[in-house]
Amino acid sequence: MENKKTFGEKCAAFVRKDGVRSVIASLISILGGIAVGFIVLLLLAAFDSDVTFSQALKGILIVIKGPFSSGSADNMLFQIGNMLFEAAPLVMTGLSVAIAFKTGLFNIGAPGQYLMGAMGALVVALSLPTDTIPSWIVWILALLAGTLLGAVWGAIPGFFKAHFNVNEVIVCIMTNWIAANVVSWVFLDTDFINTPETKINFIKKTSSNGVATAKLGLDKIFEGSYMDISLIIASLVAIALYIMMNKTTFGYELKACGFNRNASKYAGMNEKRNILISMSIAGALAACGAALWVLNGSQDFKWNTYMSLPAEGFNGIPAALLASNNPIGVIFSSLFLKFLNKGGANLSAQTPFNEYVSQLIVAVIIYFSGFSKLFRDMLAKKLKGNEKRDGDSLKAKGGKKE
Amino acid sequence: MNTNTTNASAGKSPYVIEMRGITKIFPGIIANDDITLQLKKGEIHALLGENGAGKSTLMSVLFGLYQPEKGEIYKNGEKVTINDPNDANALGIGMVHQHFKLVDVFTVLDNIILGVEPTKYGFLTKKEAREKVLRLSKTYGLNVDPDALVEDITVGMQQRTEILKMLYRENEILIFDEPTAVLTPQEITELMGIMKGLAKEGKSILFISHKLNEIMEVADRCTVLRKGKYIGTVDIADTDIERLSEMMVGREVHFTVDKDESKPGDVVLEVKDLTVKGHSHKKNAVNGVSLKVRKGEIVCVAGIDGNGQSEFISAITGLTKCEEGSVITLNGEDVTKKSIRYKNTHGMSHIPEDRHKHGLVLDYSLEQNLVLQRYFEKEFSHGGFIRFDKIRDYADVLIAEYDIRSGQGPVTPARSMSGGNQQKAIIARELDRPHDLLIAVQPTRGLDVGAIESIHKQIVSSRDAGAGVLLVSLELDEVMNLSDRILVMYEGEITGEFDPKKTTVQELGLYMAGAKRQNGRGEADGK
DSSP: OOSOHHHHHHHHHHHHSHHHHHHHHHHHHHHHHHHHHHHHHHHHHHHOTTOOHHHHHHHHHHHHHGGGGSSSHHHHHHHHHHHHHHHHHHHHHHHHHHHHHHTTOOOTTHHHHHHHHHHHHHHHHHHSOTTTSOHHHHHHHHHHHHHHHHHHHHHHHHHHHHHHOOOHHHHHHHHHHHHHHHHHHHHTTSTTBOOTTSOTTEEOOGGGGTOOOOOTTHHHHTTTSOOOTHHHHHHHHHHHHHHHHHHBHHHHHHHHHHHOHHHHHHTTOOHHHHHHHHHHHHHHHHHHHHHHHHTTSSOOEEOOGGGOOOHHHHHHHHHHHHTTTOHHHHHHHHHHHHHHHHHHHHHHHHSSSOHHHHHHHHHHHHHHHTTHHHHHHHHHHHHHHHHHHTHHHHHHTTOOOO | OOSOOOOOSTTSSSEEEEEEEEEEEETTEEEEEEEEEEEETTOEEEEEEOTTSSHHHHHHHHTTSSOOSEEEEEETTEEEOOOSHHHHHHTTEEEEOSSOOOOTTSBHHHHHHTTSOOEETTEEOHHHHHHHHHHHHHHTTOOOOTTSBGGGSOHHHHHHHHHHHHHHTTOSEEEEESTTTTOOHHHHHHHHHHHHHHHHTTOEEEEEEOOHHHHHHHOSEEEEEETTEEEEEEEGGGOOHHHHHHHHHSSOOOOSOOOOOOOOOSEEEEEEEEEEEOSSSSSEEEEEEEEEEETTOEEEEEOOTTSSHHHHHHHHHTSSOOOTTOEEEETTEEOTTOOHHHHHHTTEEEEOSOIIIIIOOTTSBHHHHHTTTTTTSTTTEETTEEOHHHHHHHHHHHHHHHTOOOSSGGGSBGGGSOHHHHHHHHHHHHHHSOOSEEEEESTTTTOOHHHHHHHHHHHHHHHHTTOEEEEEESOHHHHHHHOSEEEEEETTEEEEEEOGGGOOHHHHHHHHTTSOOOTTSSSOOOO
């Protein structure tokens, strides 16, 4: 900034914009994650005689190239198609977490809402007769059923938070495990489960009833992948949420409530209702993500979920954080996370590093992405420091403010 | 003196603390611009300035909370660097903050020794500490029971505890940050006596205030800051209130509010038997209070902080619930059970006590805050979508009309505005909304005389425009100046009603302290 004043000042003004600062902070955290991931690989190379340092370097390049490190062009298109498809549920859970954050709530209940959404969608998609009802109507009904169930599930922590001021994190965690058990219990000994000869732990694919998300030829472009229009749907939802939060009176209320509950109450907003609605929307979003995933038609849903919660729900948290809770940003952060995911898969396929190492590397990068707020604050501080040093020029320009 | 201070180099310089050419810059604002402050040993030195004049910044520099860009600090003629409050403490600088830093459930003694507990083999040895505290309180006339719990003693005693805390740490330079804001007139007189006693014993006192009559009474010299600049240092003996205020504000200030005789009209607010439960359920915070506010009059509820005023207002505005049997009538309509929004849109404006907690969404911009209760109205929204252009136009009008100053105009984050301008924004918003009743709780708290003057004018003009005003204030000057009728609240009950022209501050003080009670206002005093 010292040597080139005009250019430097322009840069500073650009960086000072909140949005730009968020993006830079996210990039820094991603780079930090990659650096630490590389260190992990180097350490492994140092202590494991099977692995060389050049393999470590090759390894980290594979991870950061994502699906582009897949070897052949066909394989690359296949991986990109799957990446785009798998990003859709993550966009939805990311939005779920982001919207709750904007209202001052931490929705760690996305995994439970996700499970309820998957259950609702599956039950409707597999039980409604497609010979009498057109399958696209069944598809819509299934999507709605899943979404609605998630909204109800999300409303539970919202209700306790609004009316009894019970911390939503606690209720969310409890509803997660309740959902895990409810889903297992509902599917236990039902016809929804695959026949014993095939995969006993999984629910039938919805395509067995002729229900599947429209593909619009996308699966042809990305040959062999699961690609369908779900990412387009998720992106439209993200845009709608962006508009809702930033352009409507409802969004104004929700954010006011998130920033300062007392002031929104003083202003006559119904802050209890807002908390409830915000959590319901969050629940609906996470559940809708699950519904999009199972309704693809080719996905296996593991029904005895009582032992574990779906990672997609939790991964919504880094997706939201990496995007600084901006709904549009969530689309890109989710794509990025899935991009890394593919890189991780290629790492274990192409180098001696096993799949656990590749997941570890991806986890490290995701973990660092959680620091984006820290980096954002550090960036803000750094800028302030610069401004202080530029105090004299400020004084000369008469930039004094009340 | 019985404190064994290590004050070896005294005599080198006439000043115990000297701050030379202090410059402190924040983004977009020069908080302190080449400020010099010289504190003599044994003097009471007032630091006077409007809000945002840079008093707090200067004190934060002295206390090590901020590092100045330029300037030096000298103690007894020797240059010192103060990097954090621990350095300040080591140099014998102590501070009584405006909001006390006491642990409510600890005794006075425990609070005093907190952080410097005397121990032997890891166990507390309170006996010596206790003796020292008793000795100090005797020397300086700081009457307080060391074994009482802080939550059980009066605000005045809590303040004395804070002073004892500084003395216990053998601080020689005592900073008092607006110490009189929470005290009754009687307690203020007492504090002034204590401060004079401390100075006589050789302590040097920095007294931050914007109450001119207190400065005139107690201080030896006074340094005035205005908008971050050093205006001058004057001997109190050679000056008067008018000159001080002119130095502070930069223009002449009128201390009395010009207002015509009130012409009370219809009753706009009627409260009957309002009762609010207390936090501890031992006692009601508000106990069966009834009052009427008519259009065109300013009714003021006076009292010491914590006597139920806040709960009373919260119940009227709907922020908290009141007990069964309470009745609140607005413009003749029973609104006891109505929502806050209903009251907001049916003629009630409310300037809240706590502007950060209730008054503003600090993370919203100024313009967003200016429509906090109106964003949904037709004027500002269409089909559920906010009309940002209309909000901008409206904000521009209010900003110009009420002289709200901020760094970036309507898009300034409320958080980055100065306290005075935040308050101006709230007042602009509440007065500009159509209202028949204005509830103002401490509308000028923490503001400087210039801002107070303009806010008082605005409240009076709101009255003259036909609104009823219910004012809650802890400042007796404000109560006497502004109101047409005064009600004193003590322990959740109205204990007296006065005409400001026929009563005195001293008389009000007795009622506020619970020493007197008018007949017919609850039970008569047993004594």
